[in-house]
Amino acid sequence: MARTLTLSDDRLFPADPATREVARRLYARVKSLPIISPHGHTDPEWFAENEPFSDATSLFLAPDHYLYRMLYSQGVPLEKLGVPSRRGPSGADPREAWRLFARNVHLFRGTPSAMxxxxxxxxxxxxxxxxxxxxxxxxxxxxxxxxxTDAFRPRALFERFNIELLATTESPTDDLRHHKAMRASGWKGRVVTAYRPDPVVDPEHEEFAVSIEQFGAMTGQDVASWKGYLEAHRIRRAAFMEMGATSTDHGHPTAATADLSEAEAEALFHKVMEGVFTPADAELFRAQMLTEMAKMSLDDGLVMQIHPGSFRNHNRWLHREYGRDKGADIPTRTDYVRALKPLLDRLGNDTRLSVIVFTLDETSYARELAPLAGHYPVLKLGPAWWFHDSPEGMRRFRENTTETAGFYNTVGFNDDTRAFLSIPARHDVARRVDASFLARLVAEHRIAEDEAAEVIVDLAYNLPKRAYKLDEPLTAPSPALV
Structure with missing residues (x-):
């Protein structure tokens, strides 16, 4: 006989009764606030076409690497879970894949996925x-x-979930047709894009050569020249802004930045384009491009997001057979103090620039990131991310950063998910954890409850809107004038 599925109203709240009462009051202030989701990876086609999702496996299991990476770790083949491979769609029967998942759902006990x-x-x-x-x-x-049913179509769920804004992430070579279709449809849901240039700034990306060719064709620029290559970025950034983008997104292996002279940058660019570069050259080019992207942000106002520290596609066989984003990305040690210094030396005091930094290396919170964000005007801290998007990860983030950076050098919460239906759940967890953290500060007489009541609203709603400039109309300069 199946267990009863219950959700306690007090989940994630403190065990101490008095502190729990404070957490309840704080959570009540934000429980029903609209969701701001400014950094994510849902598919814009869902909202453009508004077609029904097909079945439970296609909706929950096949697209969610949080789920199938756990099953894979226990020896369950991905082909049995409906996960597509480089050869095409999975041949697994969706019902059988779901049964396999259900037989193994105990594996998720204690994980955020279960919540x-x-x-x-x-x-x-x-x-x-x-x-x-x-x-x-x-x-x-x-x-x-x-x-x-119509109530479960993507747009209806978007509205039911009280999502005020949802950002997707596209590469510079995406034609943004789904965003254009949404705009042309007259639907009032606000879904915007974000500029993710990794395939055309990372020489070690497996799609780099093809992407560069497409990049030039889309922009009409000679991307074999340094000047034309940079102009192509400006053109595509402007196109993304027309589709609502307020941010760029950079998933580099490290946080390295560089500030080469014009001649040095151009010489390095030609080495990369000619395919005669070393791994060190590739790292230096990525580092220089972060600084180039920051300089462009001074002109067009796009907020930069840097989230380094993932050894992508660590499982070589899985990458060869299934491609990217299949649960085999592993966190690595990450330096920020030295890595960001070239960019900060150049632009760190320019308040026109806004850079949001994420990490998968929790050891850097108190030692590096909080002190950096607590000093440089351009820096803000992204929330606990990816492997640390969990109750304990969120608590560790607050405990390790608040004393040095405060709350207002952070950007609230963003869910960074491909799993559309998990968005309300993720935001609910974040709001409960923040209520608990703030309740402890109140109980210890470190802040007053009326202050905590203001902070929790800022964390849930105001800070992400402010950090991602969601109330500020951005106007990109004409590329021809740059």
């Missing part, structure tokens, strides 16, 4: 029975039936 899933199952689909092998078909059928 997110249970929130969605209870709050979105109304299940009272927990998912396990005995309820797999019940879940698959009921979810499938719900997905065929």
């Amino acid at each position: 997110w899933l249970n929130h969605v199952f209870k709050e979105v689909f109304g299940f009272n029975e927990a998912l396990d092998a005995s309820t797999a078909d019940l879940y698959f059928d009921r979810i499938g039936e719900a997905l065929q």
Whole structure:
């Protein structure tokens, strides 16, 4: 017999009764606030086409590397879970894949994935029975039936979730047709894009050569020249801004920046374009391009997001067979003090620039990131991210950064997800954890409760809007005038 699926109203709140009461009051202030999701990776086609999601496996399991990486670690082949490979769509039967997932759902006990899933199952689909092998078909059928109704189409869910803004992430060679279609449709949902130039700034990216060719064709620039290459970036950034972009997004292996002379940068660029570069050259080129992107942000106002420190595609076989973003990215040690110094020496005191820095290396919170953000006007700290987007990860972030950087050198919460239905669950977890953290400060008489009440609203809503310039109309300069 299946267990009952319950969500305690006090989940993630302090065990101490008095402190828990404060957390309840603080959480009540933000529980129903609109969701600002300024950094994510959902598919804009969902909202452009507004077609029904097909089934539980396609919606929950196949696109979510948080889920299938855990199953893969226990020896479950990805092809049995509906995950597409480089050869094309999976041939797995969706129901059988879901049954396999349900038989192994115990693997997620204690993980944030379990919290997110249970929130969605209870709050979105109304299940009272927990998912396990005995309820797999019940879940698959009921979810499938719900997905065929208008209330579960992507735009209807967007509105039901009270999402005020959702940002997706596209490469410079994306034609943005889905964003254009949304705009042409007259739908009022605010879905914007973000400029992610990695495929055309990372010489070691497997799609670099093809992307550079497309980059030139789309912009009409001679991208084999340093001047034309930089102008192509300006042109595409302007096109992204026309589709609502307020930010750029940079997922480099390290946080390295550089400030080469014009002649040095151009010489390095030609080495990269000619394919005669070393790994050190590739790293230096990525570093220089972060500074070039920052200089462009002075002109067009786009906020920079830098999230380094992931050894991408660590599993060579999996990358060869299944491609990128299949759960095999592993955090690495990351330096920020020395790595960011060239950019900060050049632009760190220019208040026109805004740079949001993320990390997967928690040891850098108190030692490097909080002191840097607590000093340089251009820097803000992104929230606990990816592997640390969890209750304990969020608590560690607040504990290690608040005393040095405060709350207002951070940018609130963003969910960074490909799993659309998990967005409300993730924001709810963040709001509960912040309520608990602030309640402890109140209980210890470190801040007054009325101050905490202001802070929690800022963390949930005001800070992300301010950090990502979501209330400021950005106007890109004409590329021809730059």
